[in-house]
Amino acid sequence: MKAFDKLVVLDLTRVLAGPYASMMLADFGADVIKIESPATGDDSRSFGPFVGKESAYFMSLNRGKRSMTLNLKSPEAQELFKKMVKKADIVVENYRPGTMEKFGLGYDVLREINPRLIYAACSGFGHSGPYMSKPAYDVIVQGMGGIMSITGQEGGEPTRTGASVGDITAGLFTVIGILTALYSRSATGKGQKVDVAMLDCQVAILENAIARYLVSGTVPGPIGNRHPSITPFEAFRAKDGYIIIAVGNDRLWEKFCQLVNRTELIHDERFATNASRTKNQKQLKTILDGIFPAQTVDAWIEILDGAGIPCGPINTVDRVLTNPQIQARDMIVEVVHPVAGSLKMPGLPIKLSETPGAVETPAPLLGQHTEKILQDFMGLSKEQIADLRAQKAI
Amino acid sequence: MKAFDKLVVLDLTRVLAGPYASMMLADFGADVIKIESPATGDDSRSFGPFVGKESAYFMSLNRGKRSMTLNLKSPEAQELFKKMVKKADIVVENYRPGTMEKFGLGYDVLREINPRLIYAACSGFGHSGPYMSKPAYDVIVQGMGGIMSITGQEGGEPTRTGASVGDITAGLFTVIGILTALYSRSATGKGQKVDVAMLDCQVAILENAIARYLVSGTVPGPIGNRHPSITPFEAFRAKDGYIIIAVGNDRLWEKFCQLVNRTELIHDERFATNASRTKNQKQLKTILDGIFPAQTVDAWIEILDGAGIPCGPINTVDRVLTNPQIQARDMIVEVVHPVAGSLKMPGLPIKLSETPGAVETPAPLLGQHTEKILQDFMGLSKEQIADLRAQKAI
Numbered sequence: 001m002k003a004f005d006k007l008v009v010l011d012l013t014r015v016l017a018g019p020y021a022s023m024m025l026a027d028f029g030a031d032v033i034k035i036e037s038p039a040t041g042d043d044s045r046s047f048g049p050f051v052g053k054e055s056a057y058f059m060s061l062n063r064g065k066r067s068m069t070l071n072l073k074s075p076e077a078q079e080l081f082k083k084m085v086k087k088a089d090i091v092v093e094n095y096r097p098g099t100m101e102k103f104g105l106g107y108d109v110l111r112e113i114n115p116r117l118i119y120a121a122c123s124g125f126g127h128s129g130p131y132m133s134k135p136a137y138d139v140i141v142q143g144m145g146g147i148m149s150i151t152g153q154e155g156g157e158p159t160r161t162g163a164s165v166g167d168i169t170a171g172l173f174t175v176i177g178i179l180t181a182l183y184s185r186s187a188t189g190k191g192q193k194v195d196v197a198m199l200d201c202q203v204a205i206l207e208n209a210i211a212r213y214l215v216s217g218t219v220p221g222p223i224g225n226r227h228p229s230i231t232p233f234e235a236f237r238a239k240d241g242y243i244i245i246a247v248g249n250d251r252l253w254e255k256f257c258q259l260v261n262r263t264e265l266i267h268d269e270r271f272a273t274n275a276s277r278t279k280n281q282k283q284l285k286t287i288l289d290g291i292f293p294a295q296t297v298d299a300w301i302e303i304l305d306g307a308g309i310p311c312g313p314i315n316t317v318d319r320v321l322t323n324p325q326i327q328a329r330d331m332i333v334e335v336v337h338p339v340a341g342s343l344k345m346p347g348l349p350i351k352l353s354e355t356p357g358a359v360e361t362p363a364p365l366l367g368q369h370t371e372k373i374l375q376d377f378m379g380l381s382k383e384q385i386a387d388l389r390a391q392k393a394i
Numbered sequence: 395m396k397a398f399d400k401l402v403v404l405d406l407t408r409v410l411a412g413p414y415a416s417m418m419l420a421d422f423g424a425d426v427i428k429i430e431s432p433a434t435g436d437d438s439r440s441f442g443p444f445v446g447k448e449s450a451y452f453m454s455l456n457r458g459k460r461s462m463t464l465n466l467k468s469p470e471a472q473e474l475f476k477k478m479v480k481k482a483d484i485v486v487e488n489y490r491p492g493t494m495e496k497f498g499l500g501y502d503v504l505r506e507i508n509p510r511l512i513y514a515a516c517s518g519f520g521h522s523g524p525y526m527s528k529p530a531y532d533v534i535v536q537g538m539g540g541i542m543s544i545t546g547q548e549g550g551e552p553t554r555t556g557a558s559v560g561d562i563t564a565g566l567f568t569v570i571g572i573l574t575a576l577y578s579r580s581a582t583g584k585g586q587k588v589d590v591a592m593l594d595c596q597v598a599i600l601e602n603a604i605a606r607y608l609v610s611g612t613v614p615g616p617i618g619n620r621h622p623s624i625t626p627f628e629a630f631r632a633k634d635g636y637i638i639i640a641v642g643n644d645r646l647w648e649k650f651c652q653l654v655n656r657t658e659l660i661h662d663e664r665f666a667t668n669a670s671r672t673k674n675q676k677q678l679k680t681i682l683d684g685i686f687p688a689q690t691v692d693a694w695i696e697i698l699d700g701a702g703i704p705c706g707p708i709n710t711v712d713r714v715l716t717n718p719q720i721q722a723r724d725m726i727v728e729v730v731h732p733v734a735g736s737l738k739m740p741g742l743p744i745k746l747s748e749t750p751g752a753v754e755t756p757a758p759l760l761g762q763h764t765e766k767i768l769q770d771f772m773g774l775s776k777e778q779i780a781d782l783r784a785q786k787a788i
Contacts (some may be wrong), residue, residue: 003574003575003577003578004574004577006581016601020601024570028574047623048623049602049605049606049609049610050609051609056602056605056606056608056609057602057605059605060601060602060604060605061601125719125723126719126723126745127745128722128723128745129718129719129722129723130718130719130722131718131719134699134704135640135702135704136704136706137627137640137642137704139619139621139627139628139629139638139640140638140640140704140705140706141706143629143636143638143706143707143708143709144706144707144708144709144714144717145709145714145720146709146710146711146713146714147555147556147557148619148629148708149556149708149709149710149711150556150557150711151545151553151554151555151556151557152546152547152553152556153546153547153550153551153553156547157547157618157619157629157636158619158629158636158708159545159546159547159553159618159619160545160618160619160629161541161545161555161559162541162543162544162545162546162603162614162616162617163541163544163545163599163600163601163603164601165555165559165599168563168599168601169562169563169566172563172566172567172570173566173743173744174744175570176418176566176569176570176573176744177744177745177746179570179573179574179576179577180397180398180422180573180744180746180749180751181397181746181748181749182573182577183397183398183573183576183577183580184397184746184748184749186577186580187400188748190748191748192746192747192748192749193746193747193748194744194745194746194747195744195745195746195747196743196744196745197723197743199719199720199723199725200720200723200725200741200743201743203714203720203725203726203740203741203743204725204740204741204742204743205557205559205562206557206711206714206740207410207414207454207455207557207558207562207740208443208450208451208454209556209557209711210454210711210714210715210726210738210739210740211443211450211451211453211454211737211739212443212450212711213711213712213715214450214715214737214738215443215444215445215450216443219710219711219712220556220710220711221710222556223556224551224553224554225533225542225551225552225553225554227533229441229442233531233533234533235533235537235542235551235552235554242537242551242552244533244534244537246529246531246533246534248531305528308529310528310529310530310531310534311534312530312534312535312537312538313537313538314537314538314542314543314552315537315538315539315540315543316540316543316613316614316615317540317543317544317600317603317604317606317607317613317614318607318613319540320538320539320540320597320600320604321604321607321608323538324523324524324525325519325520325523325524325525325593326539326593326594326597328522328523328524329519329520329522329523329591329593329594331593331594331597331598332597332604343605343608344604344608345604345605346597346598346600346601346604347594347597347598348598349567349590349591349594349595349597349598350567350568350570350571350574350588350589350590351520351521351522351571351588351589351590352571352574352575352578352586352587352588352589353586353587353588353589354575354578354582354584354585354586354587355574355575355578355582355586
């Protein structure tokens with residue numbers, strides 16, 4: 001049994017933030033009906049990389065969902081969608097605000113049809129405020145929300161985080177919003193609207209950067225990979241890659257100096273305490289930069305692990321896939337797609353003891369389940385389905 | 395009414411990942427009882443920046459919670475904790491695996507006491523696998539999980555994301571795990587264990603980097619702020635800061651060239667299509683680098699917005715606080731702390747129409763609510779509380 005076995009989700013999302021959210025609901029058992037435009041479907045079906053003609057980008061975000069086509073500009077499709085809403089628990093969409101209203105399918109309409117409905121909207125700037133109607137992309141909200149201004153090498157340019165944290169954190173907050181509304185519904189019987197903005201989520205993950213600025217008056221900038229107040233707590237170049245060490249206190253520092261045969265550093269005034277090491281971080285880095293190239297990353301990890309000094313490699317993506325811990329945790333799963341064949345993708349980072357999630361079915365082909373959903377879920381006859389096709393509603 | 399008004403959370407978390415998770419439960423109304431060690435409390439109470447003697451770091455992560463002290467090494471405190479578990483819905487902790495078992499308070503013990511209990515553990519590497527007992531910090535899982543290897547300037551060093559996405563994404567997935575277990579409990583009446591590892595979460599947010607590597611065979615590295623397959627889609631230096639533009643298709647490119655009076659670029663073979671612009675991205679960047687310094691960021695935004703070209707500034711943290719959209723969305727809230735006074739912090743990025751969350755009370759002083767919780771929630775007498783104090787259990 002999975003946690004969301006009986007939940008029906010009408011999924012109007014495209015590209016990344018929304019599909020990431022509905023993927024998590026599917027992983028835990030929800031029947032996620034992905035509703036796509038008939039001709040081209042989710043825009044990301046045309047995003048590389050491709051396996052044959054199938055987008056690996058799309059496939060890795062839409063596993064476990066079913067696909068049906070629906071032309072939401074057609075009145076017949078709009079009527080059909082309203083009937084589907086009667087039988088659904090959740091609608092999730094990531095259109096620009098106002099789009100659903102243009103289809104005559106805004107929350108105010110849908111709540112009348114199904115007062116238990118949870119309606120989740122995930123957009124760039126949210127459903128209120130002066131920027132409401134502006135277009136957004138991951139890089140734009142990363143820039144606007146402050147995270148780029150504190151990411152990068154010290155004194156260098158502001159830097160985009162290489163994973164799309166603008167989209168993905170919005171997807172995660174959207175899931176939390178949906179599940180909070182579900183919990184509330186179990187008490188009140190009433191659904192509600194969940195409004196999540198990508199920009200808001202960037203502010204929410206800034207955490208202590210805001211406090212640091214307000215308390216000190218200094219605008220935070222990028223500081224590379226080091227810790228602002230603990231030293232040494234950063235990455236160094238070893239013989240064959242980078243090693244990160246996190247020497248959190250003076251006791252570990254003493255141990256570290258012994259391990260690398262540099263005991264004179266322990267009593268060096270510049271480095272004797274964490275405060276002095278942080279003050280003289282650049283001088284210390286120059287010294288440590290001379291030490292780490294002597295060994296490989298794996299050799300350093302064995303040495304440092306043995307002494308209880310927190311450390312780790314900077315893994316490239318190929319090494320992530322073969323890492324023993326990541327494998328032991330089933331964090332890389334393999335799904336067989338009927339056209340593209342076997343494909344590896346990230347697994348589920350939430351391990352539940354009683355109702356564990358699972359990745360069981362591949363991403364759907366465009367409209368793969370249209371007929372089945374219309375027949376079994378909506379009870380339409382073959383003739384009615386043929387009519388919808390003739391009307392170009394599906 | 396808030397969604398979690400009746401939920402009782404026993405919160406054993408410290409520092410960032412765990413407190414971030416329980417903060418979200420508190421924001422939506424849960425009674426989060428933060429249980430801290432009597433002498434020093436949550437380690438992050440000693441992390442800067444400080445307002446007077448109060449940690450702004452701690453205060454911005456623990457709003458809306460109550461604090462009681464409990465020395466979990468003491469047998470009396472362990473007994474008291476077990477009695478509290480009987481009346482609680484959720485226990486959340488972010489100790490290293492094995493610590494709760496050392497206290498005699500592992501999940502196997504607690505589930506016997508309260509089969510409805512949801513037990514959430516958020517750790518560095520999770521409760522299984524070869525790295526299970528290793529210490530972790532944000533920078534270590536950012537390094538090990540692959541995100542650092544794809545963040546940074548092109549050809550440059552791997553770069554840590556300036557916000558602690560290693561901790562924070564783990565906090566978000568932990569909340570999703572808790573709420574999924576709560577939904578499951580509403581059907582089965584049974585609680586369960588939620589096991590979330592910071593490293594697993596880093597793999598889960600890598601998304602298409604894994605697909606890109608597996609399909610192409612090329613290990614992805616940092617590519618600065620640009621998009622791998624859409625051009626121009628990156629940041630440029632304007633007169634007084636950076637402007638990001640996202641020219642997603644050829645129609646927008648034509649508009650852009652007209653706006654900047656460089657119509658000859660439209661038909662320049664090197665830049666005529668998105669594919670050719672991406673192929674010749676460096677040449678194009680050199681040209682655009684000559685265009686943007688002519689105007690301020692605000693002037694560019696007015697020009698580009700008017701033409702419907704997605705764009706935005708790279709805001710530093712001070713500009714995030716005064717941004718009109720962020721203000722309109724209540725994304726900066728002010729809380730008055732009894733000792734530190736008024737403090738600004740990020741608001742809630744999940745807007746619910748019926749049971750909205752809110753930031754209402756400041757972070758607690760260490761043990762501020764110990765007596766009240768023992769009296770009202772546990773029904774202890776003043777004498778019993780005095781005994782616990784004498785035994786150094788609280």
